[in-house]
Amino acid sequence: MVARIFGFAAVAACLAMPVFAAVALSDAAGSYTISPAGSSIRFSVGKAGGGGLAGAFARFKGSIRIDSSNVGRSQVNITIFPESVGTGQRRVDAFLRSDAVFDAANSPEIQFRSTSVKRTGDTSALVTGRLTARGKTFPEKFTAELAGLKAGTIRFHVTGKVLRSRYGMDVGTPIYSNVVDFDMTLTGRRR
Amino acid sequence: MPALITNSTTRYGWAAIVLHWLIAAIFIGQFALGFVMMRVSSQRTAFELIQLHKSFGFLLLGLVILRIAWRLGNTVPALPRSVGRFERRVAPLVHFALYAFQLALPLSGWALVSVSMLEIPSVPFNLFVMPDLPLAESDSAESFWTSAHWYLAYAGIGLVALHFAAALRHHFWLKDAVLTRMITPSSDHNAE
Numbered sequence: 001m002v003a004r005i006f007g008f009a010a011v012a013a014c015l016a017m018p019v020f021a022a023v024a025l026s027d028a029a030g031s032y033t034i035s036p037a038g039s040s041i042r043f044s045v046g047k048a049g050g051g052g053l054a055g056a057f058a059r060f061k062g063s064i065r066i067d068s069s070n071v072g073r074s075q076v077n078i079t080i081f082p083e084s085v086g087t088g089q090r091r092v093d094a095f096l097r098s099d100a101v102f103d104a105a106n107s108p109e110i111q112f113r114s115t116s117v118k119r120t121g122d123t124s125a126l127v128t129g130r131l132t133a134r135g136k137t138f139p140e141k142f143t144a145e146l147a148g149l150k151a152g153t154i155r156f157h158v159t160g161k162v163l164r165s166r167y168g169m170d171v172g173t174p175i176y177s178n179v180v181d182f183d184m185t186l187t188g189r190r191r
Numbered sequence: 192m193p194a195l196i197t198n199s200t201t202r203y204g205w206a207a208i209v210l211h212w213l214i215a216a217i218f219i220g221q222f223a224l225g226f227v228m229m230r231v232s233s234q235r236t237a238f239e240l241i242q243l244h245k246s247f248g249f250l251l252l253g254l255v256i257l258r259i260a261w262r263l264g265n266t267v268p269a270l271p272r273s274v275g276r277f278e279r280r281v282a283p284l285v286h287f288a289l290y291a292f293q294l295a296l297p298l299s300g301w302a303l304v305s306v307s308m309l310e311i312p313s314v315p316f317n318l319f320v321m322p323d324l325p326l327a328e329s330d331s332a333e334s335f336w337t338s339a340h341w342y343l344a345y346a347g348i349g350l351v352a353l354h355f356a357a358a359l360r361h362h363f364w365l366k367d368a369v370l371t372r373m374i375t376p377s378s379d380h381n382a383e
Contacts, residue, residue, distance in 0.1 A: 049322070089308060095238070099233070100233070100234040175314050
């Protein structure tokens with residue numbers, strides 16, 4: 001992670017200095033639609049004895065709005081369709097979609113609605129919001145790192161940890177960790 | 192007589208008796224659990240029952256190894272005189288087969304979870320991580336061991352039924368000590 005930050009900083013310094021040094025809010029401000037093509041929502045759950053279960057959601061939608069005068073008033077909304085979960089193992093996917101985990105038939109959407117965005121650095125922010133899954137809503141935090149800004153396109157690398165037990169998805173604990181690690185790349189196209 | 196723990200030439204000791212019934216209960220319980228866990232509709236319940244089945248499987252394997260070691264290091268009581276010539280030949284074969292099934296069932300189950308592409312860790316009773324057997328994972332290996340485990344289970348429970356029927360025959364028909372000497376070591380009923 002540290003190496004990645006340094007690597008990132010080095011690339012930023014060489015290539016994108018004018019943009020990243022002072023990410024002018026006026027440049028980034030605006031409303032974006034999350035583009036599935038340039039985005040991914042991956043997750044992993046550690047398991048006893050090492051390793052873990054990794055997967056991704058193929059279908060999701062959302063929007064990012066960056067406030068022109070105050071980053072704190074920015075907003076992120078994401079809807080994930082758990083039916084689209086994929087781990088590379090058909091039986092695991094069926095298990096995750098079933099009422100053992102996502103209950104995708106009865107709860108077809110997982111929603112995240114940000115409630116606050118705090119800038120934590122030149123290119124990073126802490127996004128707090130309300131995550132709703134299987135009818136249960138809890139506050140969650142995600143770290144967003146600006147990963148690219150080009151005409152009309154903005155890209156964030158977003159990470160965060162979510163405790164699945166709170167959403168009625170505690171099946172398999174403690175063999176499988178209660179902590180779900182999210183690792184997302186969200187690319188927004190200016191509306 | 193040292194507290195009737197070990198066997199003598201005429202009777203079983205408490206160690207052999209307790210191991211026999213403990214393993215019998217787990218073996219039959221595992222058959223029932225295995226039957227149910229493959230048929231419940233809730234995937235969550237199925238997952239939990241399968242983990243429980245694995246836990247008892249590893250417990251069974253440990254007890255069976257202990258039992259075989261105990262059996263090899265102990266006197267084997269002679270069969271009562273009432274036991275006929277045919278049974279004297281067949282009973283040891285059935286008993287040997289029963290031991291073989293007691294070993295083969297947990298081992299084939301362990302092989303099954305080891306080769307499964309699902310890579311679900313084995314954590315007996317949530318106490319510790321049981322490593323997988325060093326076998327290559329593949330869907331074909333999993334279906335082979337699933338079938339092997341299934342056939343062994345049905346053949347094993349059939350053998351248990353035969354063993355059980357023989358014990359009842361001895362007790363109620365022949366009225367000898369074959370069953371009672373596996374219940375308590377204290378009775379002086381071994382006509383030897």
